[in-house]
Amino acid sequence: MHASIGARQLEPVGWIFAALNLIFLVSAMGLGIFLVVESVPILRLEGVDFWLGDDWWVGESFGALPMICGSLMVTGLATLLVLPVALSGALFTSEYLSPPFRRRVKGIMELLAGVPGIIYGLLGVSFLTVGVKDALNLLDGNTLFTAGLLLAIMILPMILTLSEDALHSVSSEFREAAESLGLTKLQTALRVVLPQSVPGIVGAVLLGIGRAMGETIAVMLVVGSLDRVPGFNLFASGQTIPSKLGREAAEALGSGLHWNALMALGFTLFLVVAILTFSGHLFIKRNSQ
Amino acid sequence: MAEKMVRVLIGCITFLIVALLFSILGVMLLKGLPAMHAGFLFEESRDFGRAGGVYYQSIGTLILMGVAVLWSLPVALGSVLFQTEYLDTGKLKTFLTQLTYILNATPTILFGLVGYLLFGVYLDTGVSWVTGSLILAVMILPTLQVSIREAVEALPEKYREAGMALGLSRPTQIWRIILPQSFYGIVTGVFLGLARAAGETAAIMFTATTFSGIQFPQSFSDPVPTLQTHILVLAQEASNPESIAQAWGAGLVLLGLVFLLTLTAWAFRARVVMESEL
């Protein structure tokens, strides 16, 4: 038996590629490690109270609960609003549209997903906040509800296109088999295609939630940026983790605990998004097998 | 009957979703065009952004995205080739792929935070276009990697085998077969990366940019104005109609740039498909 088979000799060029790969590895891992290291001081000081505390007073205490609640409410609302719309769109695109039209819809989704967050923010500031204020007769249109609505629009193309991929990947043999048994197109879609693509759709939604969690600019412009635990009132101003980071990071650099507290917020966000992404891709992979 | 109603209903929803893109485009044109007086692109902004054009802002955006791709491309290319050509299938490969996905999904504000600290403070590049381009480079790395990997993996195995049977060494194989055949995929990745970098605000707003006073960067440690942050500042002066009008103009320029880059990427991606069908 020769041990050398399968083992690779690396030529100089190979070492260069290995080094470039190391740069990638270090940048990606370094990001997480940096966030952990920089959060240590505040977490050592406050422990679990950092996440449970509801007061954020620079110089006194740093409680992340208002931001955590805000983020959860805003993304929860966005997910609830987007789900029926995105799934309808995905079902129609996958099951009823001809290939050329399907490709066009997918292309439009890619363009929509590429619209910069700042553009959504500008649109949100100019129309959505005013619309929400007038429609609901509020004093201020910068609310958690507004942010959720805007986020729903922003994550729509991503969830739609990924769910559509899942639906479309179901083998057409199943569709034909079902239709040969006399099922209508809709029955086939709902009883044969949809159940088989559940993992892929779950994955799409998880990735969409991850995207919504991290959106900064657009949310920052419409959420009202008020640090308080919102209770269950969606129609009040609030704060999300990224909007808090966006508002305060520039002034906090080098100011000790304040900076550490922001980094701990960032670490919390990173952890949640990483888990969502990891499990999202796991579901999508399971769907394609 | 019910069948037909459901079909019409979800059809209408799909239509509305598609219409969303066109309404965004329409609104941007409607609101942005009035600000686009002759020379909007070639005049500097005056009076704290309330008048003039967006010349230096456009230059700033172009500098940041262009330099970011310059940093990012060799790393993306090298890491993908290392993973596909040198690494055996296995745990490390899966791990690196997962890492790409996670990096891709990481909230962009975190790149700003960590980059600010690492480059701006520890490496002392300060708030500058260099810091910003480095941060954006890491941020768009997954975009480039995914496109390049798709192209490399779409390459039919028979070419690799034919090259191998001729006794080509691995670097020769990469240089003569893999790179030429995945050229369009690489270009696609570059343009998608440019588009992503152009549209990004959160990662650069406190690391690379300044609102006014700076024109063309004179040194490595100068910040630049950008379209993205220009809009951000103006949008927060919602009560001032002149500021908002300028914001729409800058928004239209930015959106046009991003769409143009994406469409260019598509043109190259279409060729990837053609090549792989040879």
Added chain:
Amino acid sequence: MIQFKNFVAAFGGRKVIRALTFNLPANSITAIIGASGSGKTTLLRALCRMNDRVKNFRVEGNVLIDGMDIYRPDTDVYALRRNVGLVFQKPCVFPKSIFDNAVFGVKEKMHRKEYPDLVEKVLREVFLWEEVKDRLGEKATTLSQGQQQRLTLARTLAVGPQVLLMDEPTSSLDPKSTAAIEKLVQSLKSRHTILWVTHQHDQAHSIADKVLIIENGQIAPFETPVARPEQSSSFTRVLQNVQEYPE
């Protein structure tokens, strides 16, 4: 001279070649007949170490070419593959010009000025020169399948191999191109050691000096072509080809 000594090739626990021991004399054509799945392709690929990157692939025993064990850890696999040329079942030309394809394997090894002479030499060797000499700049993919297969053979010859491995090189070709390739291989015998894998008995017998049969990863000798009473005429061969590959 190629020697197999107790040679085993396996994918994980599944042995595809079992304890093979036999010799191939230099400057001769040896044909190996086997059904699909009998291990004949694995045998060829093992001879130029094309399976090194395949997961779980492992070998036992020795393969010696001119007395050198090709699986020794310090073997230069690239030099080995240049010395042992492999021609695939389906011609795989690169989407480049005919000229570029012919010199594809040697571009780094010689000066640009030497290319034209080499191209002419190898294209003449495969009897393709007259057909393509006026359109060397055209894409190789515009050639017919038979021409493409001869071009891949020329591409392999340009590298200067001592051993030529042919993996059913005519199975995707029409009878006329098949006959051309068979004739061509005969002409290469004086300078190369040729191993030809096929599943057509009559083809094996008509071209080879020695015929072996591979079954379940083991090799059995076959009677030499001379011992075979009636040699099928090329006409019946053509018919059989036509029947097997209606095109």
